[in-house]
Amino acid sequence: MPLLIDIRAGSHPSEGFDRIAFEFEGLPGYTVGYVSEVVRDGSGESVDLSGEAFLQMVFNPAQAHDDEGESTLGDPPVEPVKVGFAALDAYVLTGDFEGYVSIAVGLTGTLGFHVAQFSQSDGDYVVYVDVRRP
Template identity: 35%
Template sequence: MRRIHVWLAMLALIAGIGSLGPTAAAATPYCGIHWGSLEKTNPTTADSSAAGVRAGRHECFDRMVVDLAGPATGYRVGYVPVVHEDGSGFEVPLRGGAYLQVVVFAPAHEVPANRREVVGVTGYDTLRQVAWANSFEGQTTLGVGVRARLPFRVFTLDGPGGGSRVVLDVAHRW
């Protein structure tokens, strides 16, 4: 009889650990982020042009913004092994453990003063470098070096005024 009680107690203990396992192992997403790291595309085209690039830091992600002089237009953003300059195909050297190629479907009429450091991101948690990869045949391409392959999202915003923005957020971690 004692053997049966010991055996039942062991089964109850194992069942209890088993029921705690998935619950204890399931982690909530970092800052509630559910973005993923696969390519994001918006095929919209509009009569717009890229007017500037800026960056900002937030509690859960780093942000890069391409300002547009006109209505919001589309984009294609994804991780690539190497970012290439449009037109020439030359490799764009980037710092970081992973590289995002950001293509905005709008031409730029001015080239940044420093093509390798379009916007300063020193001290950012995730972004390591934003580099110019050219404006060619109606689209502008940037290379973004990030710490690692992390979740990101891309979206457009209207304003201010008649302008708009393409926004890239890269999470600090999974």
């Protein structure tokens, strides 16, 4: 099962985008798309995520916890993490259950985005989303 081990956000003004990247041990499948509301998986509880538009990323199969149920992220973003970039405003982990990991990203507007992946020399994989800066 691919394990999510890191989430990184960065601003790239000279290239015209902000990026959020997800590092995995193993390569998961994934979908990315706009949603009208951010909710927690399972409970359906609404999440107060800052932003004018929201991207939802769902990785499957994947998990963000080990066999003992401990998070594989140093500081799991179960509460929104504010980054405040030109395009990327905040992100939050909305689910890690039965082979699905869900993360929502608050954006400053409905902006164009590009999703890609690459493998690192250490064997880990990175899936990233570049969001066009307004």
